[in-house]
Amino acid sequence: KEAQTQQKLANVVILATGGTIAGAGASAANSATYQAAKVGIDKLIAGVPELSQVANVRGEQVMQIASESITNENLLQLGRRVAELADSADVDGIVITHGTDTLEETAYFLNLVEKTDKPIIVVGSMRPGTAMSADGMLNLYNAVAVASSKEARGKGVLVTMNDEIQSGRDVSKMINIKTEAFKSAWGPLGMVVEGKSYWFRLPAKRHTMDSEFDIKNIKSLPDVEIAYSYGNVSDTAYKALAQSGAKAIIHAGTGNGSVSSRVVPSLQALRKDGVQIIRSSHVNAGGFVLRNAEQPDDKYDWVVAHDLNPQKARILAMVALTKTNDSKELQRMFWEY
Numbered sequence: 001k002e003a004q005t006q007q008k009l010a011n012v013v014i015l016a017t018g019g020t021i022a023g024a025g026a027s028a029a030n031s032a033t034y035q036a037a038k039v040g041i042d043k044l045i046a047g048v049p050e051l052s053q054v055a056n057v058r059g060e061q062v063m064q065i066a067s068e069s070i071t072n073e074n075l076l077q078l079g080r081r082v083a084e085l086a087d088s089a090d091v092d093g094i095v096i097t098h099g100t101d102t103l104e105e106t107a108y109f110l111n112l113v114e115k116t117d118k119p120i121i122v123v124g125s126m127r128p129g130t131a132m133s134a135d136g137m138l139n140l141y142n143a144v145a146v147a148s149s150k151e152a153r154g155k156g157v158l159v160t161m162n163d164e165i166q167s168g169r170d171v172s173k174m175i176n177i178k179t180e181a182f183k184s185a186w187g188p189l190g191m192v193v194e195g196k197s198y199w200f201r202l203p204a205k206r207h208t209m210d211s212e213f214d215i216k217n218i219k220s221l222p223d224v225e226i227a228y229s230y231g232n233v234s235d236t237a238y239k240a241l242a243q244s245g246a247k248a249i250i251h252a253g254t255g256n257g258s259v260s261s262r263v264v265p266s267l268q269a270l271r272k273d274g275v276q277i278i279r280s281s282h283v284n285a286g287g288f289v290l291r292n293a294e295q296p297d298d299k300y301d302w303v304v305a306h307d308l309n310p311q312k313a314r315i316l317a318m319v320a321l322t323k324t325n326d327s328k329e330l331q332r333m334f335w336e337y
């Protein structure tokens, strides 16, 4: 009978990459001071025996790092492994455990390049497993529960943190000291409670099956850099980034991606030299950059990142540049994804 129940459960693979969910501190009081990326995936799975009630789970240690150090090469490696698993008939869903610092970037990257409707869930934690009131166990349980559910199919890459199901495209780490760290300006897609998912809305942007990008066709990612802006900003960083080979510079601008008059001429010159200038916003709760508002983008041939924050704009720009260097095409992609 036990074998029968096991057969009915979905097969979920957990790809572990590190982060606080695999972190360890010296004492249970250490909720914020600890080392990330210490505990292996087998131990993480063994720590949540309830996982076996929602899925047949197996783990793979893809890497063991803190996510602030994830490179483009790491992204491609992870993306390729996810695609292989998604193509396997005996895999129903994939969970990726990840540090929270760049979790939103990896989730958005996978959302753009994975050609599958199987659930892909990226999950992390804000406290290490050794801390009092650690949040990783429940976040992981929720991730596996969502990954094993049929309703999660075709909804793009998802993130389960703090009982919420978020779109990997929209979600961002908004605070680094609370367990309710991950928010989306447009709200969560649903909730996961005691292993059951409750859905409220669907992503409207192109993703996964409906995306024109495919990890299998991406050999490498071009260099795209971010320059943080403010009123008294100088053009030193913009120029240096271009000189070091950046194909596009994400302007992490104020407000509506606005650009200080101190650097407008330099950004125009960089565009003339072939560098794509992409206006984004570093507004905290989520920017909303509109074309030809604040700056004449048509005249300067600049692109706007719309609601993508600078780090997400960088991900889309890298993926988009593998296909085109036409600024009009890039702008179309920034509206559609």
Ligand SMILES: NC(=O)CC[C@H](N)C(=O)O
Pocket (backbone or CB within 6 Å): 018, 019, 020, 021, 036, 065, 066, 067, 068, 098, 099, 100, 101, 102, 124, 125, 126, 127
């Ligand atoms: N909460 C976390 O996961 C942060 C730990 C670490 N900086 C990382 O992103 O991997």
